[in-house]
Each structure stands twice: as C-alpha cells, then as structure tokens.
Amino acid sequence: MIAPLLLVLTSACAATPASPPSAIAIATPAGTARPTATPTAAAGTPATFATVCGTISDFVSDSGQTNGSFVLNSPGRAPIRITIPAGRVGGVAANYVCAQVRAGVPYPLFDGFFTANTPGFIDSGSFPATAALPAPTGFEPPQACAYVAAPVVGADQTDWTLDCGSSNSNARAFFGAALAQQGWTSCGSGLAAAQWRKNNVTLGVVESSLAPGDYPRLTQYARVTSPCS
Secondary structure (H helix, E strand, C coil), rough: CCCCCCCCCCCCCCCCCCCCEEEEEECCCCCEEEECCCCCCCCCCCCEEEEEEEEEEEECCCCCCCCCCEEECCEEEEEEEEEEEECCCCCCCCEEEEEEEECCCCCCCCEEEECCCCCCCCCHHHCEEEECCCCCCCCCCCCCCEEECCEEEEECCEEEEEHHHHHHHHHHHHHHHHHCCCEEEEEEEECCEEEEEEEEEEEEEEECCCCCCCEEEEECCCCCCCCCC
C-alpha cells in the first residue's frame, strides 16, 4: 500500500512563483506510481496557475495517441473529472494529489502535479482544496468550488474560472452568500452578472451558460468600477 502524499500549504504571496510543473511517474514495487513534479524557475513574467487537490479515483492512463483521465475527490465538493492529454503521464497515479489544471472541454486539462514546498500544494485536510496564483484579493472560494483554469491576467482585470458543481446554475446567489460572509458589499446585479465591493476592490460574478467547459467566472478589476452605498 502506498502511503498518502504529505502536502505542505505554502502561501502563494510569499513564495517565488514557479512555472508549470512537469509530471513524472515514479515506479514502486506495488506496480503503481506516485506523482511528483519538477518545477523550474519562472522566466521573465510571473507564473499563473490553478490547482485542484483531492484523492484520485477512476484513473485511466493516457498513451502516446489517446487521452486519459482521473477524478479528484474532496469532502464537501462534487467529484471533478480531469482529462490527461495524450503522452502527458503514461503511467499510474494514486492517493492524494494537487494537480495543476488548464482550461479544457468538456473537462479541465491536467498540466502537472505539485509537490511539497511548492505554491500549488495544499495539505490534505485543508480547505478549500484549490488555489490560484494570483488569487482574488480578499476572497476565498467555498470548498464546494475549484479553480479549473489558470487566471487570465490583463491590464484592467483578472478573471478566474471555477467549477462549483450543482451551484453553477445559480452562481450569483451562491457566491453572493460567500462574499457577504467575507465582508463584501453588494453593488447590485444585472443580466447574468453581479458586482461586489470590499474596501477599494470590486469583484464581479458572471453566470455560466452551462455548456460543456463553461463555468462561472470571477472578475477582479484593477480599479473600483461601481459605487456601493
């Protein structure tokens, strides 16, 4: 039996950003493998990433020509299926892991495993079992949600994509409850979108179309764009 991976929570703000890790399968006498990663130094611009952590199930190995997949399970969150692009792993992975993901249809795409002492690792039993770099200022997503694409950072705003399971169908209400609990003030809502403010930060919530690969989105603006009473 393979011992579970021990993960260490590392603040993304305090750590030096790492570029996307590459996955390496390390063979064990039991014939399975434990995932590891070899992060390399960021070149020129800060790295962005999204990581989803949980226990692997339903592992289907990829080959040089076909995709594989696995499911990540974490208490309080619906199981999330992740596609392994062909030729990416070529082995078996098990136990508790933190997987870097990028946008994909119909499921997020696997982009490597994070290991202990890297910014994308979250210790088993710590929640939420997901993280992004950069992260939204002043807001932590509920455990029911997971980042499923790397943040898109622009000059005027940063966008995050999250899968919140059954709550994807009513993201404004679902995120609204979490935002209010964390001290945000509602600036009102319009067609399929809402804005919230906390101090000098404005955060927008955009509903999903519910099409495969489309998820609710959080948008943080570089400046306050909507007044709140």
